[in-house]
Amino acid sequence: MPFVAVHHPEKCHRCGVCSEIVDCPGSDDLICIGCGACVLTCPHQALELVEEPRQRKVTIEVNGDMAVVPERISVKEALKESGYPVATSPQEPGLFAPCEVGGCWSCALEIDGVVRLACRTIVRNGMRIRTELPQDYVPRRIMMNFSGHPAGGVGTPWQARSNHSSYLEVVCFAAGCNFRCPQCQNWLITYRGRGEALTPKQAAQRLSLVREQLKLNRMTISGGESTLNRAWLTQFVAELKRLNPDPDARCHVDTNGSLLTHDYIDELAEAGMTDIGIDLKALETDTFMRITGLKDKDLAEKYKETAWEAVRYLIHNYSEKVFAGVGIPYNRSFISISEISLMGQRLLSIDPSIQVTVLNYRPEFRSNIAMPRDSEMVALRDMLQQLGLRTVLAQTTTGNIGP
Ligand code: FES
Numbered sequence: 415m416p417f418v419a420v421h422h423p424e425k426c427h428r429c430g431v432c433s434e435i436v437d438c439p440g441s442d443d444l445i446c447i448g449c450g451a452c453v454l455t456c457p458h459q460a461l462e463l464v465e466e467p468r469q470r471k472v473t474i475e476v477n478g479d480m481a482v483v484p485e486r487i488s489v490k491e492a493l494k495e496s497g498y499p500v501a502t503s504p505q506e507p508g509l510f511a512p513c514e515v516g517g518c519w520s521c522a523l524e525i526d527g528v529v530r531l532a533c534r535t536i537v538r539n540g541m542r543i544r545t546e547l548p549q550d551y552v553p554r555r556i557m558m559n560f561s562g563h564p565a566g567g568v569g570t571p572w573q574a575r576s577n578h579s580s581y582l583e584v585v586c587f588a589a590g591c592n593f594r595c596p597q598c599q600n601w602l603i604t605y606r607g608r609g610e611a612l613t614p615k616q617a618a619q620r621l622s623l624v625r626e627q628l629k630l631n632r633m634t635i636s637g638g639e640s641t642l643n644r645a646w647l648t649q650f651v652a653e654l655k656r657l658n659p660d661p662d663a664r665c666h667v668d669t670n671g672s673l674l675t676h677d678y679i680d681e682l683a684e685a686g687m688t689d690i691g692i693d694l695k696a697l698e699t700d701t702f703m704r705i706t707g708l709k710d711k712d713l714a715e716k717y718k719e720t721a722w723e724a725v726r727y728l729i730h731n732y733s734e735k736v737f738a739g740v741g742i743p744y745n746r747s748f749i750s751i752s753e754i755s756l757m758g759q760r761l762l763s764i765d766p767s768i769q770v771t772v773l774n775y776r777p778e779f780r781s782n783i784a785m786p787r788d789s790e791m792v793a794l795r796d797m798l799q800q801l802g803l804r805t806v807l808a809q810t811t812t813g814n815i816g817p
Contacts, residue, residue, distance in 0.1 A: 415465045415466075415467065416466055416467065416484050416487050417465055418446045422461070427458050427460070431456060431457060432455060435605060436451045436452045436455050437606050439533075447486050447487055448487065449533060450514060451515040451606070454514060455601075455605035455606070459780060473540065474540070476493065477544060487537055489525060489530075502713055504678075509521060509523075509545065512639075513592065513639075515533070515590060516534045517556045517588070517609075518642035518643050519556070519646065522553070523544065523545055526541060529548070552615075555611065555646045556610065558586070558610070560586045560624050567668040567741075568693060568771045570632065571737055572807060572816050575814065582632065583630055583664075584628055586617060586620065587636055589603055591638050591642070591670075592673070596779060596781040597745070597748075597776065597778050597779060597781040598778060614649035621635075635647070636668035640667055640668060648681050649685075651687050663688075664689055665688050666689040669691070670692070670717075675724075679727060679732070687736060688737065689738075691741060693743070694741060694757065696753065697753055699718060702715075702717075725768070733765075738768065738769075739768070742757050742758075742771070744775060745783050754797070758803055759801060766802050769806075770798060771806075772791055774788075791809060799817065
């Protein structure tokens, strides 16, 4: 059933996010196609998707086959209506459209001879859609905020944190995420932001230039979720390595780990990734769903276990080549201390020397949770160290406190 976004003025704070940040596919025609981008992005939940039947139909051609679908929906929804498979990872066949806001460009297709995004394009009568991209297509992704970063991430080794002045690494941020965390820290970036659709080469050139200007060795991609567009990320890492061949250069990928299958990790390591930070979110699936905002239990379980397996695989296969750090979330509104302890025990069984950062999940985006006290964070660090983990950091309001 098609949808339309409905505005609830009594909840609206007139913050302007839904008009300034969202890439609304219907804005030119002044129509709503129910893509849901504004609903995902509104921090005050003043927008809601409701079902709206479409009386009229349009005929489209998908890879040479004809299909009749409702009018005024996105190409993504039209493909679903026509029975085209939907993927939950870039490794699966079918349409992979995880962010739904035009950020990741994973859903790029050839539409009437031009590469466009399935989640941002309105279906039209007579439209010709080819799911295979042209041979010479170069992937793109919305990227922004190329700058120095003072704090680093969970994939920044503790040793690298000493002796740095104002900035620890240079960083760029990728729009789009497959999670819907109510406490998302980077939500203006996640839900598309004001970036540009860059090729891997363009993004690597910009980040390398910032590295040169700030004279730093560490280069990081964060987000949003950096791994959504696999072809883009792999080419970006390879290009970054090509532009920075010196042995001091480090390429750091910051991720939720949910898509990092063995072959994806192999590909990134081969391309030149040297450091990775994986934010594990939870041990229990219910906790994982509460933290990530995902509603589909099977999908949440799959994403959670893929991330845990990614940590195990990296430690057991790439300990010489890639530095891997892990993030564990903490806020008593989302996760219990006993679950944090169980996460610590599972990490201990993988490798007692793995670097673990306990992250203070705080009130951002839609959550009104209380900020964890610094003393709570330090107590969690101590608890995990007492389990036998050797390198535990606590994120606090004054920065990371080390082992
Ligand atoms: S799903 Fe369309 S750009 Fe991410």
